[in-house]
Amino acid sequence: MIEVEDLTKRYGNFLALDHISFNAKEGQIVGFLGPNGAGKTTTMRILTGYMPPTSGRAVIAGYDVTTDPIDARQQIGYLPETVPLYPDMTVSGYVKFMAELRGLADKKKAVMAALEQVGLAHRANSLVRNISKGMRQRLGLAQAIVHNPPVLILDEPTIGLDPQQVREVRHLIRDLAKNHTVLFSTHILSEAEQLCDDVIIIHQGKILAQGSPVELRERLQLSGRIYVRTRGKITALQDTLKRLMEINEIIPYQDGVIVTPKNNREIRPAIAQAVANAKLDLLELRPLATSLEDIFIEITEVGGDA
Amino acid sequence: MRSVWVIFKRELAQYFVSPIAYLVAFAILLLISLSFNSDLEQRVLNAQRPNGTIALTAFAFFMIFFAPLLTMRLLAEEAREGTLELMFTLPVRDSEIVLGKFLGAWAYYTVILALTLVYPVIIMMLTTFSDALLHSEMDIGPVIAGYLGIWLFGGATLAVGLFFSALTENQIIAGFLSMATLFILWLGDLAGLLPSSIISTELARALRVISLQAHYSTSFVIGVIRMEDVVFYMGIMAVMLYATMLTLESRRWR
Numbered sequence: 382m383i384e385v386e387d388l389t390k391r392y393g394n395f396l397a398l399d400h401i402s403f404n405a406k407e408g409q410i411v412g413f414l415g416p417n418g419a420g421k422t423t424t425m426r427i428l429t430g431y432m433p434p435t436s437g438r439a440v441i442a443g444y445d446v447t448t449d450p451i452d453a454r455q456q457i458g459y460l461p462e463t464v465p466l467y468p469d470m471t472v473s474g475y476v477k478f479m480a481e482l483r484g485l486a487d488k489k490k491a492v493m494a495a496l497e498q499v500g501l502a503h504r505a506n507s508l509v510r511n512i513s514k515g516m517r518q519r520l521g522l523a524q525a526i527v528h529n530p531p532v533l534i535l536d537e538p539t540i541g542l543d544p545q546q547v548r549e550v551r552h553l554i555r556d557l558a559k560n561h562t563v564l565f566s567t568h569i570l571s572e573a574e575q576l577c578d579d580v581i582i583i584h585q586g587k588i589l590a591q592g593s594p595v596e597l598r599e600r601l602q603l604s605g606r607i608y609v610r611t612r613g614k615i616t617a618l619q620d621t622l623k624r625l626m627e628i629n630e631i632i633p634y635q636d637g638v639i640v641t642p643k644n645n646r647e648i649r650p651a652i653a654q655a656v657a658n659a660k661l662d663l664l665e666l667r668p669l670a671t672s673l674e675d676i677f678i679e680i681t682e683v684g685g686d687a
Numbered sequence: 688m689r690s691v692w693v694i695f696k697r698e699l700a701q702y703f704v705s706p707i708a709y710l711v712a713f714a715i716l717l718l719i720s721l722s723f724n725s726d727l728e729q730r731v732l733n734a735q736r737p738n739g740t741i742a743l744t745a746f747a748f749f750m751i752f753f754a755p756l757l758t759m760r761l762l763a764e765e766a767r768e769g770t771l772e773l774m775f776t777l778p779v780r781d782s783e784i785v786l787g788k789f790l791g792a793w794a795y796y797t798v799i800l801a802l803t804l805v806y807p808v809i810i811m812m813l814t815t816f817s818d819a820l821l822h823s824e825m826d827i828g829p830v831i832a833g834y835l836g837i838w839l840f841g842g843a844t845l846a847v848g849l850f851f852s853a854l855t856e857n858q859i860i861a862g863f864l865s866m867a868t869l870f871i872l873w874l875g876d877l878a879g880l881l882p883s884s885i886i887s888t889e890l891a892r893a894l895r896v897i898s899l900q901a902h903y904s905t906s907f908v909i910g911v912i913r914m915e916d917v918v919f920y921m922g923i924m925a926v927m928l929y930a931t932m933l934t935l936e937s938r939r940w941r
Contacts, residue, residue, distance in 0.1 A: 426772075429776035430775070430776050431772055431775045431776050431939060432939040432940065433939065433940075451778045451780070452778070454776055454777060454778040455778045457776065459773065459776045461769055461772045461773060462769075463768075463769035463772075464769070465768065465769045465770040465771075465772060465773035465774075466768070466770070467768075467770060469701065469704055469705070470697075478693065478697055479773075479777070481693040482690055482693050482694070482777050482778075482779055483777060483778060484689060484690075484778070524773075
């Protein structure tokens with residue numbers, strides 16, 4: 382549904398996107414995860430045809446966004462970060478306007494269906510300026526789905542909402558994914574973990590990692606640092622571990638040590654063996670990154686140094 | 688073209704729910720009625736031939752100030768509210784956005800202008816269709832030509848205003864810049880009055896050629912429809928709309 386190849390965007394001398402590539406298959410929810418300024422919005426703006434890439438290719442449902450912009454845009458429903466509303470229009474008038482600009486034949490039905498789906502049908506005749514922030518967010522979504530596009534692109538759809546509204550919007554996104562491919566961005570890790578089939582971690586214009594939340598966790602735990610704690614003094618443990626070939630670095634941390642393996646090798650069995658051979662009592666042996674949050678911070682720190 | 692129609696409809700409807708549009712209409716109509724009234728009084732007292740275009744001459748001058756008020760919102764507000772970003776991602780061409788908005792503004796202007804048709808009607812009631820309160824009949828030729836001219840003139844001022852609205856996200860700046868530009872274009876007519884030590888004759892002539900007023904006050908309003916004047920106003924519209932489109936397009940590169 383979404384194919385991105387070697388996408389690069391420069392603003393003057395600033396490299397906002399550095400040769401990123403990824404794919405999203407039909408019916409998937411793909412989450413763009415990254416700190417502010419990582420390049421999430423830039424990528425989405427290129428995909429939606431708001432601005433052209435400096436180089437590279439983006440294809441939406443078979444249409445290239447640079448060579449076939451009008452057709453590509455027809456395949457997309459887009460909710461920008463600031464919900465684009467006209468305060469002086471009515472709720473249904475606004476959705477109808479968007480439906481008309483997208484050239485829908487059966488506008489009335491589509492507008493009501495979209496409002497129904499986001500739970501705003503009862504406010505159809507209210508002025509946009511009079512509805513709450515949560516409702517505005519949902520109205521933004523209604524506008525994005527009114528033409529039933531194969532691809533939905535949502536830029537930080539839950540930002541600035543209260544917890545109840547966040548839950549509603551997340552629920553809605555999961556619902557929408559039954560009929561649409563959804564690409565959304567967030568800097569909230571638990572959100573990506575809950576919603577996505579695929580997470581793309583992006584930082585300083587580069588994709589640092591990509592995969593399902595479970596996959597990501599496993600992969601990164603393997604390459605990540607490991608915390609080891611034994612009964613007794615740390616020095617004994619340090620001496621034992623120093624003899625292992627695969628270890629790069631040993632740093633004392635709390636009552637134990639943090640071990641960084643060489644070349645992302647799985648060294649937990651080796652550590653267990655060594656500790657047992659040295660007749661130390663192993664109390665703890667675990668990957669340091671246990672949640673997506675840790676992984677994220679770890680990855681972005683590494684990316685930041687590079 | 689379908690998108691032009693959709694945007695046009697929304698923009699025109701927007702004027703009818705916007706307080707500023709009503710204020711502009713009210714101010715224009717009030718000022719014109721005052722100038723019409725005093726002009727008519729003068730002519731009756733002096734037993735002069737009634738002038739059916741007096742409302743138009745006032746109208747042209749007031750548009751320098753009121754056209755920016757009608758257009759400053761059009762694109763600046765959309766840019767600030769973020770709706771322009773969405774607009775850019777719809778299957779709609781930039782040219783269709785510009786054209787739809789411009790035609791919406793021009794249509795609203797046409798409505799206000801049409802309301803002033805009441806003045807030529809009043810004069811005709813007083814002359815042609817009455818027992819000669821005034822000595823001679825109104826000349827209908829200049830009225831028809833004048834309305835065509837002022838209609839084109841208004842379109843040109845609105846196109847200038849739309850361009851400045853595309854240039855900035857700030858409505859006040861957009862309004863101010865277009866007002867200043869229109870004022871200079873209006874005063875270009877007077878460039879020839881300056882002594883040649885200040886301004887060269889060629890420059891004065893050039894300024895007069897692009898003066899908004901000159902193409903109106905010496906032609907349409909005295910009943911002359913010249914191709915060059917029609918082309919002048921159409922040209923200003925075309926150039927300004929094209930510049931607006933380029934400005935919008937350049938936003939995508941920023």
